[in-house]
Amino acid sequence: MKKWECTVCGYIHVGDEPPDECPVCSADKSMFVEVVEEQNPAETAAAPETAPQPQPTVPPSLPAKIYALASALTVRYHLHPIMVHTPNGVVPMALVFMLITVWFGLPLFETAALYSLVFVLVSMPMVLFTGYVMWQQRYRGAFTSIFKIKIGASIAAVVLLLGLVIWRAVQPDIASSASTGRWIYLFCCLLLVGVVGTAGHFGGKLVFGSRKD
Ligand SMILES: [Zn+2]
Structure with missing residues (x-):
């Protein structure tokens, strides 16, 4: 075999x-x-003799240096899973707060839902940056279906978050008003949970997928 x-x-x-x-x-x-x-020791020993000559290099620009440092830190300290887990946990809380608002008519929970969504939105640049770095560094930017799903889910999450926060800013009583819009708003919150859950599920598959246990 x-x-x-x-x-x-x-x-x-x-x-x-x-x-x-x-x-x-x-x-x-x-x-x-x-x-x-198994590798033939003689072949391994012979390899260094054909080492290529170092090429003259252009000093990297400051943004390139910053990106290189941020990439190295992201990979070394697993910053993507760290950045992802907190916002991913807050998204279902926003949905729960919204459901409490609608069912029990408690406006305080609507405010909590808004702050939760704003927190997730503010976290998104770091989530996306660390995700992009991991994709490039660890998976060599491979554009296979699992990465297409993760990228699509990330874009959908940003669009939904922006939509929900802007909608709430334009119509502050969206959760308390007895309108169809309230149900669409609630459905978008539910969709957001599904979208971040999908991105998380496939992230977990990438990390743990090849384990036998
Ligand atoms: Zn593979």
Whole structure:
């Protein structure tokens, strides 16, 4: 039996042939390389002699330096999952606060829902930046279906958040008014929970998908 490694997410497949599609990140067959267990020591020793000459480099600009530092910190300290978990937990709270507002007519909870949504919206630049860095650095910017879903969910989350906050600013009594708009507003909150849940689910699949337990 041969071992094949997905070059996008690191999933290991055991078999004579690589799978048609990676079960974790959906990368196709061509992205798999065979894992060679034993290496000939003579070949390894010979390799350094053909080391390429260092190329003259242009000093990086300040934004490039800042991006490089931010990328290194994001990867080293797992800043994407850290940045994602708090806003992801606050989104369902906003929905719960909205439901309490509608059912019990308590305006205080409507304010709590608004602040929750604003908090998530303010967190989004860091969520998106750290997510982009991880995608580029760890998954080499592979544009497979799992990343398309995650990117689509992120865009949908930003659009929904902006829509909900702007709508509330324009119509402060949206949750307490007995109108159809209130139900649409509530549905958008529910949709937001679904969208961030989807992004989180596939993020979890990327991180834990290749584990056997
Ligand atoms: Zn993969």
